[in-house]
Amino acid sequence: MQFLLLIYESESAQATRTEGDNHAMFAEYMAFTASIKSAGKMIAGDALQPVETATTLRIRDGKTLMTDGPFAETKEQLGGYYLVEANDLDDALSIAARIPTAKTGSIEVRPVMVWT
């Protein structure tokens, strides 16, 4: 089964981290990514630019509406994702628990729909 692991964190909390903290965090992410790659679980994964770069688009009555910012203002923002291959939800959860941001933010675990 494939699972999308969505990484949410409050960007304001992120901004208060020191450079040293950021280096340590980066190293943790590198190690985590390497470990799921070597375990054959990794399909894709990326970090996203902050929400201030987001544009939200809707088409209503044939008109395209664009707004600056994310589709909803939330306390924590989507900051990145991993797409992984896991045996079942427990397996996916145990991968999610090792994402460094799990300790400070939230990881939403979503199974990918299978069309048969």
Add this chain to the structure above:
Amino acid sequence: MSVDARAELQSLIREHHAWVLARVVRQVHDLELAEDSLSRAIEAALVQWPETGVPEAPRAWLVRAARNKAIDELRRRASWAQKSRDVTLLGELDAEAGTDDVPIRDDMLRLLFTCCHPALAEDARVALTLQVVGGLQADEIARAFLVSTTTMSQRLVRAKRKIRDAGVPYRVPGPDEFGERVDGVRAVVYLVFNEGYSATHGEALVRHDLCRHAIRLGEALLELFDGDGECAGLLALMWLHESRRAARQDAAGDLVLLADQDRDRWDRGQIERGTALVTMALRRGPPGPYALQAAIAAVHANAPDAASTDWPQIVLLYDRLLAAMPTPIVALNRAVALAFARGHEVGLGAMDSLGDALAEYFLFHAARADLLRRCGRADEAVRAYERALALCRNDAEQRFLRARIAAVRGRT
């Protein structure tokens, strides 16, 4: 078939229901398919058994029949559309051809852990466990939890869909998470019991059926987890609470406090059962939270009257419980025990630091009010009782608090 004979068959089937379901779920990896297949197998049994007699091994018969119904269903689906998962499963089921030497107990454990999986909402875990493991119908569970059958059915369907679509596995957790997950299973059973024992709303102080079901589940846990100390502790705790059921309400349905209860109305048989289980739990090594709470309940249960309660012993047990479970509510209970062991003022002193954490908890204010009353601080007692009353939602408990306020006011 006579009505009696049919009822007898149904109760025989009910006894095997959860076990058969557990086995079929493992074979077909799909709770809904397993349930549907089992219902059809039961229909067949109700037609065939009265003619041919009940088979020698009814459980094996039902497993075989349900499995065949599942194969039929999968064949039907596979011919509609070549669903790859169904076809693979069909191949597996054909290959196994009825040989199955996995102990059925393991199947039951798998199913139990699935129903109590932390990825499911708490109310869904409770409902699912009662239905799947406890063998209750959706309408029975709905009545017990005071919601409509539609709401309860939707809750159950949603939970089963999540299990299927989110890939919640049917497995016994590995050693690294086993302890935590067994805690979760015990918590579900205790939630069922507490919902029945101290209904948070409505007229009924005790919804007795739920307590009975929780105890039955507790017995199943103790057997499934091979005499585990905390499972013994949980079952002991439920028996010891249950033993006081008849004495908890007076003829008018009003709440009677432990100290004022007529101890002749406590069920001695249940107390003995609970006490024996506490002893067993304590012999199994360092006691956990359930065993300690049960031990406290056993000290109360075995005191001939309120005055001869061994309060110092209870304080010691609360000290250990607080170390294992450092929550403000445990600290509150310890403070009450301390008040009886070493004086009301000492107890009040121990409560002082809990006011912030428990500001919205009515039992905190009620317990404080009781100690203030005993110290003769009537005005403060009335204020604390009134705060408790404002926060309390159970009718019987509200009546009790009003009576206390009137009594304290009457004396000043």
